[in-house]
Amino acid sequence: MRSTRIPSLLAVALAATCVSTLTPANAVPLAHTDPLRPYTQRTPAWQRCDASSPAGFECATVKVPLDYGDPGGATMDIAVSRLRASGAEERRGVLLLNPGGPGAPGLSLPVDLATDLPDQVKRRYDLVGFDPRGVGRSSPVSCGLTADERVTDHPYRAATFEKDVTWARTVAKKCRAHGGAAAAHLTTRNTARDMDVVRAVLGEKKISYLGYSYGTYLGAVYAQMFPRRTDRFVLDSAADPTRVWRGMFQGMAEGAEPAFARWSQWTARRDSTYHLGTTAAAVRETFRDLVAEADRAPVATDGGPVTGDDIRAQHSRLFHVQKAAEWVAALKRSADDRKPEPDGTPRRGPAAAPTESAPGVPADNAEASAWAVLCSDSHTWPRDPERYRRDAVRDKARYPLYGDFASTITPCAFWKPAAEPTTTVNNEVGALILQNQWDPQTPLAAGRAMHRALRGSRMVTVAGGEGHGVYPFGSCADESATRYLTTGRLPAEDLTCRAPAGPAAGHR
Template sequence: MTLRVGRTTAAMTAGAAALAVLTPATAFAAEEPSLQAHQRQQLRWERCSEDQPAALECTTVKVPLDYGDPGGRTIGIAVSRIKAGSTAKRHGVLVMNPGGPGAPGLTMPAGMEPLLPAEVRERFDLVGFDPRGVGRSSPVNCGLTADEQGLHHPYAAGTFGQDVARAGNVADKCWSKAGDLLPHMTTRNTARDMDAVRAALGERTISYLGHSFGTYLGAVYTQLFPRRADRFVLDSALDPALVWRGVLRGTTEAAELAFTRWTRWAAAHDATYRLGSTPEAVRAAFWDLIGQADRTPIALEGQLFDGNAIRAQYPVFVQVETATAFVAALKASTAGAPAAPGTTAPDTSTPAAADTPAVDTVDMDNVVSAAWAVMCGDAGWPRDPEQYRRDAVRDRAARPLAGDLGANIQPCAFWKSAPREPATTVDNNVKALIVQNEWDPQTPLAMAKGMRRALHGARMVTVTGGEGHGVLVTGRPSCADGDVTRYLTTGRLPAADRTCG
């Protein structure tokens, strides 16, 4: 899951369900006349903005706010494209989503174009969009303070009342500001919007590149519209069965595995970093540092870190060298020594702190507000605060690094209405290619394996030793690049799941 985009920068009716199995040629012919009107739009394309490449064009596609009432209120979905490099070789459109939920994607084609090989660029129009509730697509803004925008809050018995009040206040603010929109801000409706965009573009099918949350969005699309899904690449995948509270708790479970691996690496490099010559010594040094920071916050690069603030950096432990330099700098600071040149605190203020496709400068209030709208609208959450308390205590005991951060109470406990549709069960044979780093802090390998179990026709390529959140979208060379290029250009998946180094 991604709530940040780059460093500058988220029950179908019976008739609609039947549409999901129709062929692209007949799908819209069977829809209600009011929905047909939405797909017969005349799109007006123009340059997106002066600070974006001239090749990036934008338009707006009108969609129903409520797909159960297609003749009712409409909203606009902001859509962008960069046309395929070759008219003769053009295969279709490659729709993109950078993650979230809550991340804007309108400029993603411009960000991804230089990262894609020429043979892919010449075959596809690269298409981006701001999902409903985000950016230029009827944005949801709850007016949240910086504290309320934080996803992770550590559990303590003495502050749990404040956590409950904060979560309730976020829910109240969102419903006060955008109560007419919130019931319709779901992944399933965003997938329906994608299909409306497909129709408005005059395409029979779409290909797709989704990162992080975008993998779940892509999977939901394959479930609703299996015959309109062409070549789907899912980079750093969520487990659809865990949406959404299970995702938050699952990342902290994976953090313990990454932390253990990190202690081994730091011990092997004790001559450089002086954190301990054995994994046990490194672990003890880290928790001693946490204790010191709880007594007296540690200053590093103009920031103060108490123990909880250090624990909140848990995603960095998948990147062993960066994590070791960070912890060593904190330790040096307690002794009054300056940090090594170039040492900075890792940017993990939101769940995806790095390795995401740079697409736009974002309004963080909108990003977080839209994220809660989707996460609370997709699936039911516990309503009893005491359950969150019990889970936070239990998870912290089992996973000391960050267990409570994923289990503590969230605004969904106080959402004003239950989800209008059940969480989407992904279980189909649509072909897709899943690419995954072995060490991913936000969508861990176990989650990607869950996605693979749900998509029976898919193949998965695991980058052994790969660190960070994102394979293709980061632009770093990877052993999975050839598989992605081959699949997008020919439609051929690997013969079997594979790992590469």
């Protein structure tokens, strides 16, 4: 499973038509007619990223327009990194990498993945990472949010809903006031345009791509906007391009229920180990009782007190059956052993430490940039808070684990409407989609929807696979992905391979 908007719908729609396609298919653009030439003809000044990184890990800054409808105006810096291909004679080009998000930096991804990627891939590609616009070292945005305002998970409760509406309105207002012009131009379409500028600056006619989670949508949007510059695209743990973005969160809630049923069945067969119930129904009742008890009196953990809502917010844990059973059993033991203080109040663990951002990056950068993209990409966010209330009540009944979290109010209800329409992904560009059966963030149904939208794609499903992220982490899908990246050959048909017996070790 977040930005401001672009000013004039008509102006930007026209500019998008011109800038994203640039020239007719086979025409050679004239210098004076290419508005992006001042950006695409620059030579990046590569230098070692930092003293703690490998010597061959280089970084540079690429200039891009803030507003592609006004390429002669203000600019943004895009931080780019690379590890050169190890085989000069075998080199095919660049493999652009994106870790997901939105709001996640990707500058370190070449080094992060280098250990796991097969040598034959590293011989053929420069591994290229980047921080998307507004993120990390790429002209980072901030909304000036407090620690409380940065909290994104809000369960629905009638007594606190008005407070949640105030939170959502405040975040949107602060992002308008503090995010400035940059936040208004944080969209997936603009990030895709940035990717194409990076392609040109690197001197490549086409780019190959490995993107995870949100990065699959970014890759699909790039393929839609620049189909003739798309080489070998691997989309790992795919988002549903037809449900951007509110529907994506609701899809998480839908997918959590069958995962909960699977977990309860698995755990019931191991009652001698976990003591949570001898039947699936008994395990589910134990879990629900634990949630209710934690809502009455938070359970002490090493990370601080945990409420029932906190437990439900971590629904993704239930997709990893063994880890989830261990977690729930530990919570239950803590709840059972809880002793009241002399005044009758429950003991509480230490408060969780706040998440720290990288040096020079605003503390709220991840949240500010994420809301910018999520809110600006889509016109489907309702504007009426009462619609969110009704949907949250309905979805908490339908999907008790996470339904209300997914459907309640967000800052997008108060965001300025986006200037550009949501991208319709519908093309025949070749791509390989990789999907674990039990993915907590982008459920299997989402991967299948991406596959339908990219009609030239093939899909490899890891039956029994757990976790978010498939390649190159030892999955049975690794062989298909490596073959595609090194030879360009997609599987002749969609494939299903089986994860090893026992709980799989998902990437995330």
